[in-house]
Amino acid sequence: MKRLSTMFLVCSALALFSFTPAKKKKVIFFGDSITQAGVGPEGYITQMKSMLPADGYELIGAGIGGNKVYDLYLRMEDDVLNKQPDIVVIYIGVNDVWHKSSHGTGTDLDKFEKFYRALIKKIQAGNAKVVLCTPAVIGEKKDGENAQDADLNKFSNVIRKISEDTKLPLCDLRKLFMDYNLQHNAENNEKGILTSDRVHLNKEGNALVAKNLADIIAKL
Numbered sequence: 001m002k003r004l005s006t007m008f009l010v011c012s013a014l015a016l017f018s019f020t021p022a023k024k025k026k027v028i029f030f031g032d033s034i035t036q037a038g039v040g041p042e043g044y045i046t047q048m049k050s051m052l053p054a055d056g057y058e059l060i061g062a063g064i065g066g067n068k069v070y071d072l073y074l075r076m077e078d079d080v081l082n083k084q085p086d087i088v089v090i091y092i093g094v095n096d097v098w099h100k101s102s103h104g105t106g107t108d109l110d111k112f113e114k115f116y117r118a119l120i121k122k123i124q125a126g127n128a129k130v131v132l133c134t135p136a137v138i139g140e141k142k143d144g145e146n147a148q149d150a151d152l153n154k155f156s157n158v159i160r161k162i163s164e165d166t167k168l169p170l171c172d173l174r175k176l177f178m179d180y181n182l183q184h185n186a187e188n189n190e191k192g193i194l195t196s197d198r199v200h201l202n203k204e205g206n207a208l209v210a211k212n213l214a215d216i217i218a219k220l
Helices: 002-018 033-039 044-048 069-079 094-102 109-125 149-166 173-184 203-217
Strands: 025-031 057-063 087-091 129-133
Touching: 025 033, 025 069, 033 044, 033 057, 044 057, 044 203, 069 109, 087 109, 087 203, 094 149, 109 129, 109 149, 129 149, 129 203, 149 173, 173 203
Parallel strands: 025 057, 025 087, 087 129
Antiparallel strands: none
């Protein structure tokens, strides 16, 4: 009888273990005000929750308005590494370009690349996978007709090169937004297609980001 009881307990423990739910993958979206708004009702992080299995992923926004690449580096420990993520999406660069004209600050291209590569190394050292994103737009007119297009293309090219060097997945939002606007912005408006104000995403812009990021994350 005692032997049967022991066997029953062992079988029960094995059954319980076999039904233990799998650990969710923790995904942190690391960026600026675009990501800060991403957790809103129509934000790209919120929209992604219906695109990825709810029992498979925990999606966390870590965006702060006005942030540039070095701001991310300075707050990386508290806002990312200490949370022990499985995946980190880096979505930065708009303010590094935009603030040159709007605030007289911004980030030099060579410094941007150094900080960006340093971010990746630290995140990878914490055993998290990394997804890179190019900055999308500062104005939705045709490429070359918005004031910051040349700089955005340079910064995007740096991120593309980093992606090639590191073999990390890239969500090329710059290309996606430019291609989309060529098809859907016949009047060449500076806003209102994918953004509300030339920079921050409207519902359609968030949906475009959500779909393409979800496709990448689902494969990791």
